[in-house]
Amino acid sequence: MRHSAPAEGKPAMPATATAPRFHGGGKITFENRPVPEPGPGQLLLRVAANAICGTDRGQYLDGSAVTPGHEAAGVVAAAGAGTAVLEGTRGVVFLMDYCGRCRSCRAGFTNLCLDKRADMGFTQDGGYGSYELVHESNFFPVPDDVGLTEATMLLDVMGTSGHAIARARLVRPDIESVYIAGAGPIGLGLLVMCKITLGAAVPVRISDVSPWRLEYARSFGAESVDARDPDALASMPEADVAFDSTGKQPARQAALSALGRRGVLVCAGHGETLQLSVSEDLIAPERAVLGSEYFAFDELPRNLGLLRDNRDLISRVITHTFDVRDIAEGFAVFLSGKSGKVIVTQGGGQ
């Protein structure tokens, strides 16, 4: 009955709210969608911000049955039965609606849940709409001193990157040089997280085809390599660890070739293949090639601490903010190759 008779002192929840619909071919329109009521264990968030991700390109070009957006931050507007999080709590949404009971989840690998209920923004409505329904278990509260636009940095930018670095460290604890293929949002996230967690003195080389991105990466202390120049790629000094954020085979091959002995390649961008000569590439130099998928929910508290300690540096990853009404313009800027992270906000973003 909340649609018609709110409890005393509480604002009425609207019956419907606006959400963008992705039709494909870059066409986005707005429509009114019913505002869901949170069931047991669920929270209804009023979304404040959602960061645009390279992965959204698929839904932007092909269309989507659900509202996209998987890097959301918002405020709990209504809490379902059996939840402990209070209305008004601010926080971010973890992509995987993990089960919490399977072997992966029990061991802490919530990013690899064997029985997940949904991928937010892909199989269930995500964060570009006014409201998002989540389970309490994949909502991570943030304190009031962290803005919600800034809080989206806890997700792909810090989370995915921090996890990839942790994966590399499993094999290579003594990292003294890094190469990153791709200076888009994930590459920039890797750069920032390398500077924060490995120390500013560890040299980080980064490549891209976009001169704008390379110049922006240099402002974070990276050395840059023009990925359009095969000679420059081939003559890079050896790196202890290489990250591929591009998903492109030539970039992956160049990253593998850039490794020295005991080198580790971490593939953090989905996409194309990688060709390996097992003896030459892996056995003789004892190199490793690892995959890295998003991050585990338990990594969020540490990253929140890092965000609060390094907020000026991390906030600089955000180059543009657009109100959701201008989401099409936000995507155009994001896809131009002349941006860092682009954030789509609702109601002023806080």
Ligand SMILES: [Zn+2]
């Ligand atoms: Zn993403």
Ligand SMILES: [Zn+2]
């Ligand atoms: Zn699970």
